[in-house]
Amino acid sequence: MPVPLYQAKAEFFRMLGHPVRIRVLELLGEGPKPVRDLLADIGIEASSLSQQLAVLRRAGIVVSTREGTTVTYALAGPDVADLMRAARRILTEMLAGQTVLLDALLDVPDPQRPPTADA
Amino acid sequence: MPVPLYQAKAEFFRMLGHPVRIRVLELLGEGPKPVRDLLADIGIEASSLSQQLAVLRRAGIVVSTREGTTVTYALAGPDVADLMRAARRILTEMLAGQTVLLDALLDVPDPQRPPTADA
DNA sequence: TGAATACTTGAAGAAATTCTCAATTGTTCA
DNA sequence: TGAACAATTGAGAATTTCTTCAAGTATTCA
Numbered sequence: 001m002p003v004p005l006y007q008a009k010a011e012f013f014r015m016l017g018h019p020v021r022i023r024v025l026e027l028l029g030e031g032p033k034p035v036r037d038l039l040a041d042i043g044i045e046a047s048s049l050s051q052q053l054a055v056l057r058r059a060g061i062v063v064s065t066r067e068g069t070t071v072t073y074a075l076a077g078p079d080v081a082d083l084m085r086a087a088r089r090i091l092t093e094m095l096a097g098q099t100v101l102l103d104a105l106l107d108v109p110d111p112q113r114p115p116t117a118d119a
Numbered sequence: 120m121p122v123p124l125y126q127a128k129a130e131f132f133r134m135l136g137h138p139v140r141i142r143v144l145e146l147l148g149e150g151p152k153p154v155r156d157l158l159a160d161i162g163i164e165a166s167s168l169s170q171q172l173a174v175l176r177r178a179g180i181v182v183s184t185r186e187g188t189t190v191t192y193a194l195a196g197p198d199v200a201d202l203m204r205a206a207r208r209i210l211t212e213m214l215a216g217q218t219v220l221l222d223a224l225l226d227v228p229d230p231q232r233p234p235t236a237d238a
Numbered sequence: 239t240g241a242a243t244a245c246t247t248g249a250a251g252a253a254a255t256t257c258t259c260a261a262t263t264g265t266t267c268a
Numbered sequence: 269t270g271a272a273c274a275a276t277t278g279a280g281a282a283t284t285t286c287t288t289c290a291a292g293t294a295t296t297c298a
Contacts, residue, residue, distance in 0.1 A: 006141045009210055014136030018286085019129040026125065035245065048287070050246050069244050069295050079212055086205045091128055093198055137256085154275060167257070169276050188265045188274050 015059045016087075020044065020052045025075070028062060029084050032074035134178045135206075139163065139171045144194070147181060148203050151193035 016022065023042050027033055039049055053073060056062040061080050064073050075081055135141065142161050146152055158168055172192060175181040180199050183192050194200055 004138075006145065007138045009206065010136050010138040010141045012210060013132045013141075013206075017129050017133030017136050019123075019126045022125045022129050022132075046245065071245060079209065083209045086209060087128065090198065090202045090205060091131060165275065190275060
C-alpha cells in the first residue's frame, strides 16, 4: 500500500517548516557549503544545526560528504533548487500581493471569523 | 520589527504540513465547495475538519461564506491555486525522479548517515 | 598515543500540534 | 417556540517536534 500522495506532500511541507531548515536550503541553493560556513551564516549552536541537517538528510533532500575533518552539504538534486526558487517566488508574490497572509503571520486577528449572516 | 522572511516561509510551509489541509486545498483548487462536500470527500469527523479549516482561515489562504445553513469555502486568491499547482508539479517530479525522497517518506532507513571515510 | 578540532548523536524536558468528545452557535422549518 | 441540522468552538489527553546539553565519533597533527 503506497503512502497516499497527499500524505507525502504533507510530510514534505512539514519538513520544510522550520526556519533553520529553510535557511540551510537557501544557502545550499547557492552551492555546496561546509558545515562551518552554515554555522557562521546562521549563528546557532552546532548541535542544533546538526539536528536540523539530520532532518533534511533523512528526507533525502540534502547529501553530505566528508573531506578530512570538514563535512560539506549540498542539495540532493536540481529539483530541490527548483523547489526553493518556486517557493521563494510564490511566497514573495503572495506576501507582496495579499496583505492577508502577512497579517496572519504577524498575528493580526482573523477578520474572517465564522461568517455572521449580515453579509 | 518585521518577521524575517525565512521565518514567514517556515510558518507558511508548516501551515501546509497536514494531510487534511492539503486535501482541502486541492479540492478547493477545483472551485469553491461547501463543508458538506469536503466532509464527504475527506471522510473525517466534522469537528476535525472544522479545526483544520480554521487553521487555513487564520492563515488567510481560504475564505468562507455562509448561505443559509451551509458554509462554503474557497481559496483566498489565485496565488494559492498557483502554489498548489507548483507544489503538485514539483513534488510529483521529485517523487518520480528520485527514489530517495520516496524512500525517506516510506521509512526506509537513511543510507546517508554521517559519512564514513570508506568512500 | 593523546590532545584538539569538527561534527553528530542521545536523551530529557519544554513547547507546539493534533485528536476526541462534549458543548455551543446559527439557521431552517414545522 | 422548539426540534433538527450544519458547522464551529473549547478543553484535556495524546502525540510530535524542538531545544539544550552532555557524551560520542572521526580525523588531524604533534
